[in-house]
Amino acid sequence: MQIAILLYDRFTALDAVGPYEILSRIPGAEVVFTAAKPGPVRTDMDSLALTAEVPLSEVTAPDVLLVPGGPGTADQLRDEAVLDWLRAVDRATSWTTSVCSGSLLLAAAGLLTGRRATSHWICLDELGAMGAVPVPDRVVVDGKYATAAGVSAGIDLALRLTGRLAGDRVAEAIQLVVEYDPQPPYSAGSVATAPAELVASLRATGLVVG
Amino acid sequence: MQIAILLYDRFTALDAVGPYEILSRIPGAEVVFTAAKPGPVRTDMDSLALTAEVPLSEVTAPDVLLVPGGPGTADQLRDEAVLDWLRAVDRATSWTTSVCSGSLLLAAAGLLTGRRATSHWICLDELGAMGAVPVPDRVVVDGKYATAAGVSAGIDLALRLTGRLAGDRVAEAIQLVVEYDPQPPYSAGSVATAPAELVASLRATGLVVG
Numbered sequence: 001m002q003i004a005i006l007l008y009d010r011f012t013a014l015d016a017v018g019p020y021e022i023l024s025r026i027p028g029a030e031v032v033f034t035a036a037k038p039g040p041v042r043t044d045m046d047s048l049a050l051t052a053e054v055p056l057s058e059v060t061a062p063d064v065l066l067v068p069g070g071p072g073t074a075d076q077l078r079d080e081a082v083l084d085w086l087r088a089v090d091r092a093t094s095w096t097t098s099v100c101s102g103s104l105l106l107a108a109a110g111l112l113t114g115r116r117a118t119s120h121w122i123c124l125d126e127l128g129a130m131g132a133v134p135v136p137d138r139v140v141v142d143g144k145y146a147t148a149a150g151v152s153a154g155i156d157l158a159l160r161l162t163g164r165l166a167g168d169r170v171a172e173a174i175q176l177v178v179e180y181d182p183q184p185p186y187s188a189g190s191v192a193t194a195p196a197e198l199v200a201s202l203r204a205t206g207l208v209v210g
Numbered sequence: 211m212q213i214a215i216l217l218y219d220r221f222t223a224l225d226a227v228g229p230y231e232i233l234s235r236i237p238g239a240e241v242v243f244t245a246a247k248p249g250p251v252r253t254d255m256d257s258l259a260l261t262a263e264v265p266l267s268e269v270t271a272p273d274v275l276l277v278p279g280g281p282g283t284a285d286q287l288r289d290e291a292v293l294d295w296l297r298a299v300d301r302a303t304s305w306t307t308s309v310c311s312g313s314l315l316l317a318a319a320g321l322l323t324g325r326r327a328t329s330h331w332i333c334l335d336e337l338g339a340m341g342a343v344p345v346p347d348r349v350v351v352d353g354k355y356a357t358a359a360g361v362s363a364g365i366d367l368a369l370r371l372t373g374r375l376a377g378d379r380v381a382e383a384i385q386l387v388v389e390y391d392p393q394p395p396y397s398a399g400s401v402a403t404a405p406a407e408l409v410a411s412l413r414a415t416g417l418v419v420g
Contacts, residue, residue, distance in 0.1 A: 150389030179360030181399030
């Protein structure tokens with residue numbers, strides 16, 4: 001089973017690495033990090049690069065596609081080569097998935113038209129404007145399309161996907177291996193629970209923490 | 211404020227990237243990934259490499275040190291150059307931290323002797339044998355030493371650390387940016403909640419999911 005994770009300049013590291021940490025542990029899974037140009041791909045915070053091992057042209061029929069988000073999504077929305085690649089590999093996948101603003105890329109490729117999907121909370125309106133039916137849930141599954149909310153939601157998506165791909169027992173084993181027993185010290189992780197003025201402030205700065 | 215994250219062959223990606231995603235967003239923070247030899251450093255699952263930007267010799271006085279874990283920890287425990295580096299930079303830090311089996315490295319460097327600390331659940335006995343006082347909590351703080359349990363616990367550690375370094379308001383903002391509102395689909399994330407036979411099985415395989 002091949003799992004392809006797309007990388008591009010200024011993606012958000014945890015969008016990709018959270019799911020990777022889960023999915024790479026499925027027995028028989030082969031994860032491939034792919035980008036337009038192989039080599040180090042820099043994240044949005046600039047101080048980290050992940051290596052893309054193979055060019056998009058060499059990834060033609062993955063079983064699972066995962067598209068991370070990040071500020072760099074905006075540039076990819078206008079990159080016809082990337083959108084063509086997404087459409088092409090989607091024809092082969094059994095699951096097409098995204099984390100955070102990665103769902104905007106799937107929508108731009110026309111893959112989410114009329115489908116229920118989610119994204120980072122700050123992107124839900126844009127997702128709707130692009131033809132999807134935005135749902136403010138942490139993970140949304142519509143047919144073979146599974147989308148996750150912002151950044152850390154990719155971990156929850158990946159565990160659910162693992163259950164579908166390999167069974168609950170394998171998913172539970174992986175959850176225990178990565179000791180995923182979250183204990184956030186604050187309750188500000190969603191727009192439903194965070195102080196309203198904090199939400200407003202981050203909307204105003206475009207998620208830059210001041 | 212310089213935050214140094216140590217990389218070494220066969221570290222676990224999420225141990226490093228979870229905290230990175232949080233800590234890199236603190237205003238004024240500069241994160242540096244460092245390794246004995248700069249360049250791509252391969253994770254335990256082999257299909258991913260993160261780039262170490264600078265050699266250990268160029269990181270001499272970080273404010274915060276973060277040591278991830280992974281199967282590769284075992285080799286580092288015998289690497290005197292790495293242990294010397296840990297002891298040297300610890301003299302400069304305001305926080306010395308670890309995720310998962312990274313605490314074994316801190317212990318091997320003599321930094322946790324007599325201190326309360328945690329680690330991946332499978333490593334707690336070894337941590338005790340190395341002179342620390344093992345505590346099966348998700349995050350343990352003893353003086354300037356903050357240790358986290360396995361893999362995903364680094365996210366909780368980093369949010370707590372952010373609160374101490376930059377205040378609760380900044381930590382809450384970052385939690386909302388990364389939409390950290392975890393909703394694990396299973397309750398197998400700790401030895402306290404996972405089926406006992408699953409814990410036994412993973413102990414027997416050394417965390418390899420069968």
